[in-house]
Amino acid sequence: MQLVPNWRRALEMRSVQIMLLTAVLNTAGSVWSVFIYAVPLWLWGAVNVGLMLAAGYARLVLQPTLHQDRPHWRWRRDAGKARPTAVAVAAMLVLATPLAMQWEGKRNATYLDIAGVPTACYGQTGASVKLGATYPDSTCDAWLRQELGERYQQLAQCIPVEMAPHQAAALTVFAYNVGVAGACNSAAARYARAGDWPRACRAIQLNDRGQPAWSYAGGRYVQGLANRRAAERALCEGRAPR
Template sequence: MKAKLIGVSAAAVIALAGTALVQSWEGYSPTPYIDIVGVATHCYGDTSKADKAVYTQQECAEKLNSRLGNYLASVSQCIKVPLGEHQWAAVLSWTYNVGVAAACNSTLVRKINEGLPAAAWCPELDRWVYAGGKRVQGLANRRAAERAMCEGRS
């Protein structure tokens, strides 16, 4: 991890994002299904190719932790300033949902890298509530939870 994660445990960020945000908002599906935008998904919002028909909850939790580690490593490459543990957890949950490219090219990350306080960039999460061009209430609810985590209110 980059220097900006010094003093912040990647394992703690992954655990916080995975348990408090991703698992609760993605939900557990032991079998693959097609999500609202037509993407094959399984476990906890995992869009990688499913290599089996049914997953146990433990297998899904292990896959999630591994994938969150990869997402954290990737998104940390485009964030140039230190963040707190709860801020990283919110950014990681959001990145897992929208993808690294979208996150790294976002106004939210630009504001982080400008050194703006969390109060200036956490509200950017509220803009990411669309799927397939339509506003999705479930995404609005998730972003509210991520924003609360980002702002230290959860």
Template sequence: MFQLIPNWKETIRFAWSVRFIAIAFVLAGAQGVIALLDKAAPAWLVVLTPVIAAAAGLARIVAQKNLPDFLTDTSGAIGRKTAGGAAVVAAVMAMAVPITAKWEGLRTEAYRDVVGVWTVCYGETEGVQPGDVHSSAECAGMLEERLLEDYYRPLAACIPTLVTAPIEVQAALTSWTYNVGTGAACRSTLARYARAGQWEAACNELPRWNRAGGRVWQGLVNRRADERGLCLSGL
């Protein structure tokens, strides 16, 4: 039988998960309304909704305490270090996805790129077949998964100091790595500066990556300026 929570005021006041669930519900509802109007939801809304939903799931397994108690507690369902790490990664993705999407461009129907490779969404090529079609929300989800698993995590593995950098630095370097590849990124002078914790020097290396096929491209010049601006904004 359905029954209201008797202490709902205290639950809403202290339970982070309830707050996150409520916010995620509102964001999802907004996307639904926009879809009914036959319009495309803005990228920030598409990205933010799963981030908040993930935060709600995380909050369900964290001891429901006020922040000062949580920061000093070591007996919760998971340690604050784990919770903090997950929160940092979510924050990095919330910044990395929009800036990467901005410069990659969205194509919801599969197409052949300049070298004949079938591509879709934000430059996705893995497993793409002729006739593939995806919604903007599906494309955003694919991009976030690829950024996290194939670029951010490998970059953090070859630059162990990355996880200590400001969120803006991590997001900018993730976007850059998506564009140049993890191999080139990890072998770069930028990576050497990053390993030494010289974040400003690392950020200032970004404009050097403005070439493709041996020539300078204005699109890459503009992208690197954008990424550098985000990178330096966190310092």
């Protein structure tokens, strides 16, 4: 629950005081102008209009949010951001986990990757991975599911549209391999945001000219990557990956 900020609540409460003050001054000003003529009518009119505008703004713009748990400005800031539910994440993981396992490969014992970083299981790194350690399959599987879930949450921020489980799974495994930044800036993400899923799924494997996409490493075509892209595309299209 998001509470109304203190400064905003104070302004909102002031709106009532402004309206009461306006009513009192209206009455006093009318009596003063009519019976005493000590204040020019144009001056009183200008003051009165200013107070009425201030009260109207406070009443119409600020006051409506007084009894709301989520202010309008907070809702606008959050608008368009997809927040996958636990059910959506679980459905995605059912399809994404076996595909990632198939293509990532697993090494239970910690090793140093090409950059000298301690790595284990399905390419996991970080403080939890220790040199000389060997991790059971259950730990490797849990780490993989956790990272896939994180990738999906990140991916949903740049593709804030509804995705079927197989589409979410395919893009998540794709992002797990090429990185979230690469996936979010890809043609697949662009077409997905536009709701063009046939092209989005195709773009995982092929570019708009029909040439292999995301199948190169160090500037060289890698058949293993091409095969992986084909499997991710098949899942995205609802077909059984090979």
